[in-house]
Amino acid sequence: MNHDDLFLRACRGERGSRPPVWLMRQAGRYLPEYREVRKKVDFLTLCRTPELAAQVTLQPIERLGVDAAILFSDILVPAPAMGLNLDFNPGPVVAPPVRSADDVKHLVVPEIEAEVPFVYETIRILRRELQGRVPLIGFAAAPFTLSAYLVEGEGSRTFGHWKRMLYAAPEVAHALLDKTTQTTIRYLVAQVRAGAQAIQLFDTWAGLVSAEDYAVFSLPYVKRVLDAVRAEGVPTIYFALDAAHAAGLVATCGADALGTDWRQSLADASRAFGDGFALQGNLDPCVLLADVATVRRRTLAMLQDGAGLPGHIANLGHGILPETPVDNAIAFVETVKGFRIS
């Protein structure tokens, strides 16, 4: 079994001799070689320069020996194609924020390959350079999360503008969600056609609303996106952060594998989802701020917890933190690679 099989088969709920492993945000600031590249270019230029984006995508493959590569990009990369300005300062800033029915009407559902050609060129370079060593994951934000950013204009503790729209002007929210859904479908289908071998959909802000609002404002759009991606023949992973309260709904999204954060054990998450799913996760990224012994101990506990699942893709429960010591990331990956499902 080569690495390619290990990850893709786990997505589909087939168990190998050990779980495959990768880390969300594995190409990032915790790696000195990434910081070297960033000395030369800003974040958005890096996303938009295929040779450099491919280079940093490959860094954790070399350094950590993970079982999958994930396209180096950002969930807001499609925003300019929809007619908005995007900057990083250092968090994302979208301008002007989308606040009214009129703002939504002016948004474009873009011819995405013409608008963000660098994404697809990066994928083509990566498939050539990876030569099948590990599979390449493409990704996008779920429509709820992308829309939340477009309305808010930047990160927010409460997402008050977005929630005000959901609560007081749901028809405007739905019009926006429809446009972000159409855009996301085009964006991801083109990623698969360029060579992405699996797709992860990030619903980072899904957990900010009640299960009832999630069912109305996120889930139906997630289903549309995943249906379209599945029709392209690649496995899908859906990750709704901090959404344990909506697990029963999340389970109906149609993804091959479900991401889960560290708040629930993998066994508890599996029960909450209704069992039968391959799960991806779920070590608290803060564990990787501790010492190697702690990383090994908590990673082993996670692996034992996941050994009873139909499929387990070892990962963190959220993106790796910039202040993480590289040795701890290595210890995490090596602990997974040394584990054998008995």
Next chain:
Amino acid sequence: MNHDDLFLRACRGERGSRPPVWLMRQAGRYLPEYREVRKKVDFLTLCRTPELAAQVTLQPIERLGVDAAILFSDILVPAPAMGLNLDFNPGPVVAPPVRSADDVKHLVVPEIEAEVPFVYETIRILRRELQGRVPLIGFAAAPFTLSAYLVEGEGSRTFGHWKRMLYAAPEVAHALLDKTTQTTIRYLVAQVRAGAQAIQLFDTWAGLVSAEDYAVFSLPYVKRVLDAVRAEGVPTIYFALDAAHAAGLVATCGADALGTDWRQSLADASRAFGDGFALQGNLDPCVLLADVATVRRRTLAMLQDGAGLPGHIANLGHGILPETPVDNAIAFVETVKGFRIS
């Protein structure tokens, strides 16, 4: 039935003709009369000046007609009594942060009444001025949440320092939790003896860790605090934010009533807790950023949802936001007061 009965009886799981209502952070920046007082004094001076703290505590009683008053203070007010410096800038800053076994050893379990006499004087003034119109709630942070702030030194997205301590040096974390527990017990027992008629324990950061870690690092200390407060004969409310994943554990804490945020409906939260509890909550504070019609509609839905519970204290699911229009806060309170449990 007077107001006093309405709130205190609901805490104890007795249903009146309608739920009592108050708002977390009801004395705060959304009120123009509060901002007037704050023009003259900074936040910490306000907390430490009994006449002024009592004045702002009473403002929402007059303006909104809520059914309970809550002491104007901050969960970090006991920190200086433990030997640390406290400032607001505008969020809390504790210095030096508590990071090592040695740091913990130097923390004082204070003679709390001598250290923060202004808290108790504020309570005595309030009981005189309230004259039984509405009951007075005292409060503190749960030991987990207070300890999280002492270790972090300020608010944090990840609470990485605190988690590193939990994961890599649990014995240091337990030593700290023991000291914050002893301090909190003294702090709250003295509040009751000064006149607080109910106590709310805020565990704002409990939801940042897994259910398993919550069971080890928060719950046992919450139980100790609630046991000590209950022995003083007043009802207790425990509110662990964003902790739906640990609901079964939260339910064992021993509080008379449990707070819950908006992520779960009251009916779902009640089921997750194991039924039989009076619940407090749970409108998303962001609903109060919308229009009056939306506030009324969503408040009514919450009230209907809560009508089947053993007891319901209408409240928000987190503190009222500073940018909330006062009219929306009034609409929330009036909707509750106009509701009749059929």
